[in-house]
Amino acid sequence: MSDASLGTPEQLRDPDYSPPLHKAIPLGIQHVLAMFVSNVTPAIIICGAAGFGYGSNSPDFPQMIYMIQMSIFFAGVATLFQSIGFGPVGARLPIVQGTSFAFIPIMIPLVAGKGVDAIAVLMGGIAAGGLFHTFLGLFIGKLRFALPPLVTGLVVTMIGLAVVKVGIQYAAGGVPAIGTEEYGSGLNWFMAGVVIVVIIALKFFARGMLSVSAVLIGLLVGYAVAFVLGEVDLGNVGRAAPLALPNPLHFGLEFSVASVIGFCAMSFVSAVETVGDVSGITKGGAGREATDKEIQGATFADGIGTAVSGLFGALPNTSFSQNVGLIAMTGVMSRRVVTIGAIFLIVCGLNPKFGAIISSIPIEVLGGGVIVMFGMVVAAGISMLSDVNWNRRNMVIFAIALSLGLGLQLEPAALQHMPETMKVLGTSGILPAALVAIVLNLILPEELSSESTEEVSGGLSGHGTGSISQGDKH
Incomplete structure (x- = not known):
């Protein structure tokens, strides 16, 4: 529920309204807490899939710190594109941008086991996909007919199913540990299990931000347990510089047919997801439908944010659905609040020590969070399919x-x-x-x-409208 001290109901529904600063800053940081883990996890997964990153002795370990750093920084930049905007770019709504899980199944085959040199092809695909995404903004509204709940629900479900294996591998000790005695050890599963238990407890028995930030808090508790057990290496935090600016073409830029086609295809899906998020924000926060200008501006910002990210070594950006739900929960529609959150992300992204701390999270602890996050992606897809x-x-x-x-x-x-x-x-x-x-x-x-x-259901469901009733949907 919204706080009456933040403003009148009319003010809270106005994207241009600015709540008092002492209220706006906590609200902005709240948005960051809701999306933070989901934003940095893809960078860790892609570095691990490429075969570098984890282990402070790895010569390419700083490259993972850089990608994490840029994922944070450009999530903030892309969010500013949405909240402040320029020209036709940006919805001028409280839309939070961040690294997209949807692209992970496309990225893993492109880099699997190929080392840091393979990231250049990834960045070429991201830049090309971002430009294509921007082009889709000209007519995305007219293409929604091709993506009914049957298709979108299937795609979201497939995204989750494609990456659930990663969560299990991480919880068991990570890909480099496969085949060793320590892979799948009781200690590894204990650390992952702590995270899962804390997340479940908060999701079911807590309210407000404790529930919204359940994954982040679960990882913090798991991190503390791992630290007590001596499983945390903080050596790289001390060696990391206090400030580092984005480096253009840090990983290089190469183009392959597979990379360009893959990212362009997934950009289409991401663009439709953004349209849904924009509609959800205007309905949940202002009680109205999104305008064509807002939808177009949001899609432009999505695409340009992704293209720019690729030029500096970050991963594709998209609107974050969990923050749409946060707006509905708080009742605060102010884009100024999200702008504050974006500035906080940018400041954190400029500090490599921040990335080094994140990279020190034991992979088993991260695995516990990833199991829940990717499972929720599958659940979201199934929920969408219930409308079929x-x-x-x-x-x-x-x-x-x-x-x-x-x-x-x-x-x-x-x-x-x-x-x-x-x-x-x-x-x-x-x-x-x-x-x-x-x-x-x-x-x-x-x-x-x-x-x-009946002839194809095998007795599982003889109903024409599905087995999930309207009262069971969420």
């Missing part, structure tokens, strides 16, 4: 798309005779699943919609 009318037509579309996408992801060797580009795109799982779902949804006749599901 589960007739025979939609069940066939879903079945084929899921089987093909998940199957290729689980058995990448099935594409061993394909060109390298096709292998990278196909084994992500998400792109083939999304492509099949979109195409089948557009070409299969609607006449199938009225037919029974």
Whole structure:
């Protein structure tokens, strides 16, 4: 609920209203706490997938600190693009930007085991995808017909399914430890388990920011436990510089067909997600529909923020849905509040010591948080699928798309005779699943919609509208 001392109901619904500074600063930091863990986790995962980062003895360890630092910094910059804006860029709404989980399944095959040199191809794809995302802003509203809940729910579910393995690997000790005796040890699972238990306790028994920041608090508790157990190495914190500016083309910039196609395809999905977030903010915070200008400006800011991030060594940016929920919870629609949060992110992103502290989190502790976060992505996708009318037509579309996408992801060797580009795109799982779902949804006749599901449901559900009732949806 909103605090009456912040302003009148009319003021709180106005994006241009500025609450008193002593109230606005805590509200801005609150937004940062809600998104912080989700924002830095992708950088750690990608560095780990490439084969560098964890372990202070690694010669490329500073590169992971830099990517974490830039993920924080450019989340703040992209948020300023949204909240303050310039020209047609920016919705001028309280939209918080951050590194997107959606791109992780695309990025991992591009860098897997290839070391820090592979990051240049990643950055080329990010820059190209960001420019394509910006171009989509010209007509994104007209393309939403191609992404009904059947498609968007499938894509979000596939994103979660594609990366849940990462959480288990981290909780067990990390990819470098696979095959060793310490992998999957009781100590490793104890540290991860502490994080999971704390998150569950806060989500179920706490309210307000304690609940919203459950993952962050869970990681802090897990970090404290790991420190007591002697599993935390803070050596790099002392060696890190107190200030470091963004370095243009830090990782270089290379373009590959697989990288460009992959990022452009996922940018389309990300753009539609941003449209949904903008609509959620205006409905939850102001009780109105988003304007075409706001949707277009938000998409422009999303794309430009991503393109700029790629030039400086950060990962793709998108609007953060958890902060949409935070606005609905606080009732404060002020974009000035989010601007304060953005400035806080930028200041933190300029300090490598901050990145070094984050990189000192034991991978088992991070694994506990990642298990919950990626599980929530899957749950969000399933929640979206509950809005689907589960007739025979939609069940066939879903079945084929899921089987093909998940199957290729689980058995990448099935594409061993394909060109390298096709292998990278196909084994992500998400792109083939999304492509099949979109195409089948557009070409299969609607006449199938009225037919029974009994012959394909196997007795699991004979209902035409799905097994989740309206009262069970969240």
